[in-house]
Amino acid sequence: MIPSQWLATLLGGFIAVQAAVAIDLTVTDQSSLKSAAKQVATDMMNYYDNRDSKNIPGKLDGTWWEGGSMFMILIQYWFLTGDSQFNSVIQEGMYWQKGEDDFFPSNYSQYLGNDDQVFWGLAAITAAELNFPEESNQPSWVSLAQGVFNTQVPRWDTSTCHGGLRWQIWPYQAGYQTKNAISNGGLFQLAARLALYTHNQTYAQWAERIWDWSATTPLLKEKNWNIADSTSPESGCTDHGDWQWTYNYATYISGAAYMHNYTDGKESKWKEGIEGLLGTSEQFYPTKGFGSDDGSILAEITCEAIEKCDRNQITFKAYFSSWLAWLTLIVPGTSDQILPKLATSATAATKTCVKDGHLCGIQWYKQASDGTDGLEQQMAVLGVLNANLVPFKNQAPYTSDTGGTSKGNPSAGTNSTATNTLITKPITTGDRAGAGILTVIFVTGWVVAITWMIRGG
Numbered sequence: 001m002i003p004s005q006w007l008a009t010l011l012g013g014f015i016a017v018q019a020a021v022a023i024d025l026t027v028t029d030q031s032s033l034k035s036a037a038k039q040v041a042t043d044m045m046n047y048y049d050n051r052d053s054k055n056i057p058g059k060l061d062g063t064w065w066e067g068g069s070m071f072m073i074l075i076q077y078w079f080l081t082g083d084s085q086f087n088s089v090i091q092e093g094m095y096w097q098k099g100e101d102d103f104f105p106s107n108y109s110q111y112l113g114n115d116d117q118v119f120w121g122l123a124a125i126t127a128a129e130l131n132f133p134e135e136s137n138q139p140s141w142v143s144l145a146q147g148v149f150n151t152q153v154p155r156w157d158t159s160t161c162h163g164g165l166r167w168q169i170w171p172y173q174a175g176y177q178t179k180n181a182i183s184n185g186g187l188f189q190l191a192a193r194l195a196l197y198t199h200n201q202t203y204a205q206w207a208e209r210i211w212d213w214s215a216t217t218p219l220l221k222e223k224n225w226n227i228a229d230s231t232s233p234e235s236g237c238t239d240h241g242d243w244q245w246t247y248n249y250a251t252y253i254s255g256a257a258y259m260h261n262y263t264d265g266k267e268s269k270w271k272e273g274i275e276g277l278l279g280t281s282e283q284f285y286p287t288k289g290f291g292s293d294d295g296s297i298l299a300e301i302t303c304e305a306i307e308k309c310d311r312n313q314i315t316f317k318a319y320f321s322s323w324l325a326w327l328t329l330i331v332p333g334t335s336d337q338i339l340p341k342l343a344t345s346a347t348a349a350t351k352t353c354v355k356d357g358h359l360c361g362i363q364w365y366k367q368a369s370d371g372t373d374g375l376e377q378q379m380a381v382l383g384v385l386n387a388n389l390v391p392f393k394n395q396a397p398y399t400s401d402t403g404g405t406s407k408g409n410p411s412a413g414t415n416s417t418a419t420n421t422l423i424t425k426p427i428t429t430g431d432r433a434g435a436g437i438l439t440v441i442f443v444t445g446w447v448v449a450i451t452w453m454i455r456g457g
Contacts, residue, residue: 058093121148147413318383
């Protein structure tokens with residue numbers, strides 16, 4: 001080989017190696033974390049900017065709910081890094097999709113589920129807690145979260161299983177026959193966060209009601225702290241779909257953390273729930289079968305090893321990572337259990353960001369490209385990078401009396417059409433009588449509750 005050929009080969013190899021480590025992360029260095037997060041966020045937003053539905057702010061191709069979850073992760077990114085380049089896009093998308101101040105826009109309302117809607121509510125309460133900028137001619141972030149709460153609570157279904165939210169809202173949807181963990185856990189978390197932010201007892205009462213009801217079903221087994229993905233009204237909510245997902249655990253853990261803080265740690269049930277669910281969440285750091293034998297890298301164990309994660313499931317680790325990281329500021333004494341594994345997971349995650357020099361994968365335990373890429377992969381990695389920035393910022397979520405500037409509207413969403421339900425069987429005289437009694441009781445109680453909330457919070 002002549003020297004020039006040898007030099008060209010050497011340089012080519014050097015360039016290839018450089019491309020393979022395009023995102024170089026030192027997880028203990030705040031500047032390194034911010035730099036990595038900026039690259040990942042920028043690539044995520046490139047996917048957003050190049051989508052087919054780009055003329056509809058906040059709407060992703062083929063999915064509506066992921067827009068809300070993406071904005072939630074981006075709001076955290078802004079707060080933790082100070083990078084405001086995406087703020088106008090976040091505001092535009094959030095306000096565009098607000099519906100009747102309840103994140104139930106008419107264009108999509110006929111096929112949405114309770115879980116779809118609640119993620120936008122969680123994005124809104126995140127914006128309120130982190131003082132994300134509001135536009136003066138728009139509803140406040142906390143009022144939009146309240147609008148979601150106010151439209152979901154009337155869907156609480158006591159006609160089967162003594163309570164619980166159904167997965168999907170309309171009887172013609174297949175998921176209407178299911179009560180699932182993320183719909184109920186999502187509303188539980190939203191209620192708990194509204195309770196802490198507003199100090200309004202009604203939200204706390206609903207959070208406790210949802211937790212206690214969940215514990216009567218397989219959705220939250222306090223005996224062994226296992227969370228089933230779903231159960232069915234047809235079985236009386238005794239059967240269970242046992243696929244294990246990170247975000248189901250994280251939403252109940254997060255809600256319990258907010259309730260622990262709200263009650264000043266005086267109710268042992270919340271601390272017990274946090275500790276129990278954190279314990280069973282260790283399953284998401286597998287010690288065999290996932291390319292790592294030390295149990296330190298986060299994995300979506302139900303779908304990653306068999307390479308069957310759909311686009312929704314690819315995002316779940318973003319929520320698990322970020323919600324647990326914020327928990328460490330809400331519940332003192334949890335950092336040592338949570339943060340070290342989020343650090344090793346972030347390091348592994350960025351090692352997958354090598355496709356085209358910087359695009360990320362989802363099988364973090366491979367610590368190399370897994371051949372996949374997409375907006376969802378970027379969101380998952382951004383979530384775990386955000387999580388590692390939380391202790392550097394070291395600022396717990398604001399509340400209305402600790403610096404939160406977003407002002408509430410307890411009646412938000414109460415004039416919405418989002419609470420409408422459909423009737424699927426003929427109504428008998430008995431049905432009319434029973435429904436009339438229940439309607440009077442429910443509506444009267446709800447009006448009283450809303451009136452109290454308006455006066456008190």
